[in-house]
Amino acid sequence: MLFTTIDFLIFFVLILALVFVIKHKKFQHVFLLIASYFFFYYTSNYLVILLIYSTLMDFFIGKQIWKTQKIIDKKILLIISLIGNLGLLGFFKYADFAILQFNYLGEQFNLANDIPFLNLALPIGISFYTFQTISYTVDIYRGKLKPSESLREFALFVAFFPQLVAGPIVRASEFLPQLREKLQKFETNQKIKQIIFQNSNLKLGITLMIIGFFKKMFFADNIAPIANEIFSNPYGLESFTIILGAIAFGLQIYGDFSGYTDIAIGAALILGFKLPINFNKPYFATSPSDFWRRWHISLSSWLRDYLYIPLGGNKKGAKFMYANLMIVMFLGGLWHGASWNFIIWGVLHGSYLAVHKILINKFPILANNLFFNTKGGKIISIFITQYFVFLAWIAFRVKDVDAMVYSFTKYIILDFEIAGTIEFILVHKLAITIMCLFIIFNFISYKKNMKETIVNLKLRYWILVLVIPISLILLFFDATPNDFIYFQF
Amino acid sequence: MEKIIGSISSSIIIAFTIFIIIMNIPENNQKEIIGDINYQEIQKNFFLKEFEKNEKKIFIMGSSYTQSLNTTEINSKIQTKCIECKVYNLSIQGDSIKKRSQVINSIISAKPEIIIYGISENDFSNNKNTKFDNSNPIFPDIKNVISNKIDFTKYIKFLNIPESPKDKTWNIIRQINKNDSINQKFTPYPNTPFLKIVDASTISISKMELRSLVSNIQPSSKINEPENNENFQILKKMISEIKKNNIKIIFFLVPIHDYALSTQTNEFKKSFQLIKEELINSSKVEVNPRFLNYSNMPIWHDLVHTAVNEQSLIFSEDIADIILMELDN
Numbered sequence: 001m002l003f004t005t006i007d008f009l010i011f012f013v014l015i016l017a018l019v020f021v022i023k024h025k026k027f028q029h030v031f032l033l034i035a036s037y038f039f040f041y042y043t044s045n046y047l048v049i050l051l052i053y054s055t056l057m058d059f060f061i062g063k064q065i066w067k068t069q070k071i072i073d074k075k076i077l078l079i080i081s082l083i084g085n086l087g088l089l090g091f092f093k094y095a096d097f098a099i100l101q102f103n104y105l106g107e108q109f110n111l112a113n114d115i116p117f118l119n120l121a122l123p124i125g126i127s128f129y130t131f132q133t134i135s136y137t138v139d140i141y142r143g144k145l146k147p148s149e150s151l152r153e154f155a156l157f158v159a160f161f162p163q164l165v166a167g168p169i170v171r172a173s174e175f176l177p178q179l180r181e182k183l184q185k186f187e188t189n190q191k192i193k194q195i196i197f198q199n200s201n202l203k204l205g206i207t208l209m210i211i212g213f214f215k216k217m218f219f220a221d222n223i224a225p226i227a228n229e230i231f232s233n234p235y236g237l238e239s240f241t242i243i244l245g246a247i248a249f250g251l252q253i254y255g256d257f258s259g260y261t262d263i264a265i266g267a268a269l270i271l272g273f274k275l276p277i278n279f280n281k282p283y284f285a286t287s288p289s290d291f292w293r294r295w296h297i298s299l300s301s302w303l304r305d306y307l308y309i310p311l312g313g314n315k316k317g318a319k320f321m322y323a324n325l326m327i328v329m330f331l332g333g334l335w336h337g338a339s340w341n342f343i344i345w346g347v348l349h350g351s352y353l354a355v356h357k358i359l360i361n362k363f364p365i366l367a368n369n370l371f372f373n374t375k376g377g378k379i380i381s382i383f384i385t386q387y388f389v390f391l392a393w394i395a396f397r398v399k400d401v402d403a404m405v406y407s408f409t410k411y412i413i414l415d416f417e418i419a420g421t422i423e424f425i426l427v428h429k430l431a432i433t434i435m436c437l438f439i440i441f442n443f444i445s446y447k448k449n450m451k452e453t454i455v456n457l458k459l460r461y462w463i464l465v466l467v468i469p470i471s472l473i474l475l476f477f478d479a480t481p482n483d484f485i486y487f488q489f
Numbered sequence: 490m491e492k493i494i495g496s497i498s499s500s501i502i503i504a505f506t507i508f509i510i511i512m513n514i515p516e517n518n519q520k521e522i523i524g525d526i527n528y529q530e531i532q533k534n535f536f537l538k539e540f541e542k543n544e545k546k547i548f549i550m551g552s553s554y555t556q557s558l559n560t561t562e563i564n565s566k567i568q569t570k571c572i573e574c575k576v577y578n579l580s581i582q583g584d585s586i587k588k589r590s591q592v593i594n595s596i597i598s599a600k601p602e603i604i605i606y607g608i609s610e611n612d613f614s615n616n617k618n619t620k621f622d623n624s625n626p627i628f629p630d631i632k633n634v635i636s637n638k639i640d641f642t643k644y645i646k647f648l649n650i651p652e653s654p655k656d657k658t659w660n661i662i663r664q665i666n667k668n669d670s671i672n673q674k675f676t677p678y679p680n681t682p683f684l685k686i687v688d689a690s691t692i693s694i695s696k697m698e699l700r701s702l703v704s705n706i707q708p709s710s711k712i713n714e715p716e717n718n719e720n721f722q723i724l725k726k727m728i729s730e731i732k733k734n735n736i737k738i739i740f741f742l743v744p745i746h747d748y749a750l751s752t753q754t755n756e757f758k759k760s761f762q763l764i765k766e767e768l769i770n771s772s773k774v775e776v777n778p779r780f781l782n783y784s785n786m787p788i789w790h791d792l793v794h795t796a797v798n799e800q801s802l803i804f805s806e807d808i809a810d811i812i813l814m815e816l817d818n
Contacts, residue, residue, distance in 0.1 A: 007632075007635075038631075041628070041631065042631055042632050043632060045627065045628055045630060046627035046628055119754065202490060202493050202494075203493050206493070206497050221655075222655075233694070235695075430659065430662060430663075459492060459493070459496045460496075462496060462500075463496045463497075463499050463500045463503070464500075466497070466500040466504075467500050467503045467504050467507070470500055470501060470504035470505075471503075471504040471507045471508060473504075474504060474505065474507075474508040474654065475508055475511060475654055475655070475658040476654070476655045476658055477653075477654045477655060478653055478654075478655045
């Protein structure tokens, strides 16, 4: 179910009404669980079985890991869980990609018969919920988390509908206590509802949802045609047009994904749950590592905790650290999709992180230079970092390798021709205007916490401020809304 | 809490009022450009008009795939054999069999001699993104059940909201900005009453550019077997209505570049073949095969559209030949 469809709005309003009406507190979680499964079933039909499979497997394996005393048994159980989760992910997401590579290799060795493709439907959100369940069993294995006593609670943690299909990737240690906390209050006979609509949550949640819809439906969807037009056929375009396309796509994917996250966090907040933030002004990052502390935070922290650190992180010397960074970002790229362009994107970011670490290690003067703490120094750092971030977005957007190489060449080696770019801007001036508005919107957000400012407004001003994004969302509503880019991952 | 709910409701009501007002602003040329709202009205008005007496009308029907058919060229070729014949290209961008069936009676009322209909795989496919949608749901498909029960389009029509408010908003902004010549539409050829194209459609692109477009092609959707294919069934009824009125109808497969055809799965190709065979057998109509020699010619605007220019005249000439053969018969 797409957040930007009328189906979701009706679904969400019904859920809120029913949660409000259900007086028996115990049933609220069950109801939310059923609603979450319905949300998934609505578009994914039988693939809901995979979600249930993943939930049941990790619930019981998690319990067994906790109970078992022997380290070797714990390890075996963890490996079973990893094989179960990653096997599922690998089969549904990467099987055809692997077959394609095998067939290509076979062609090189003149093998006549191609392996037929499986043409499997990609289960929505599989990359997100498998990562959540993996983190659950790994945390239990590490002794950091006590397994959930209740299957209902655990199932709700895996399937909670606002974040089910595109994150944020929530940790059990963040989510389960929110359910338990309320249960404990209930057990002490405090007359408190498990899910209560609080004024502050409601106002912030609604504001976040509207900002999310606004980012996605007004900004991202109207900037998308610029990136599509440039990168569907980049050959012959000037350097500045390619740069414009890279900026457009960078803004589009940010509006799209952070918009989705805002809607998810807002919807959860209205229901009384706090989800972690996923973005923190990523285009104001001053270094590649700073960028990954601000972009898709729940994924980057997951990769750090469950991949980079187990690989040895930076504890085994500089060379291992660079190799680990490359491996993590390679797999991070592959996580996004079964396609070479995502792998190239990941490897590019891995090399940025490694080169940045090398520079800092070899030239400590760079890290300690006071200039980079000044306003001018920060601006220069931001520009340099974003130059490379937007270069990598080309790899993310352009699947055709020849077109990608052409775009990279034009992005890096400027041709200083502007006639075609000016013509492109004149033809697309309305979309370019929206792009500029989004840049201003982000700049204001950087200077001031816009969400907080809006939430703190008096109700009569709050009404008027929200009229603007709601009107623009309605006016720019598309009959065939674009999928959220991250739905495909 | 009541205050917050009241406030957000007020915001939505105010925004919705602004939205309805803007959606009802009349657009320049709105009446000329055929859309979902005026689809039937514009066509009915056209077919009701008085055509020249003794004129033998030949209607070409199809979507944007047939927009490049040059009526001047086709007429000049067929009038060597049939002086009173006149070809009308009734292509409509974004057209579908289902939509065309709504105006079939108006088309018949104009009494054409021949209807020549350009079809493609798209006309019979589910048109869904199968990457995420499960084409063979095992459990009941609630989404379809609900969307069949609740038809939001009737409320949208009641409030006079276009199906895509975004397009309307863009048009109004362009209208305000009168110097903006982007996407100014024009009629490409005479007797193409429902076609308005933009300048960009007249450009042929290079082979390399065509190749780069392959990566944008969506994965093949599914074509249901003829008995469960809604569009096929509608088309069958249309053919029967047309034939009942002694109007000849022939089909041709619209040109699609080899690059695009190569992305179709075998299953998809087989399903379409089944549709074609069933169309020929059950409705006793002729389906002219696809012109496969086009792929190497510099006539393409993209992988599925030939450009509206002089270079693509071969398409018009081939269609004229089909008509001539039909006239000979």
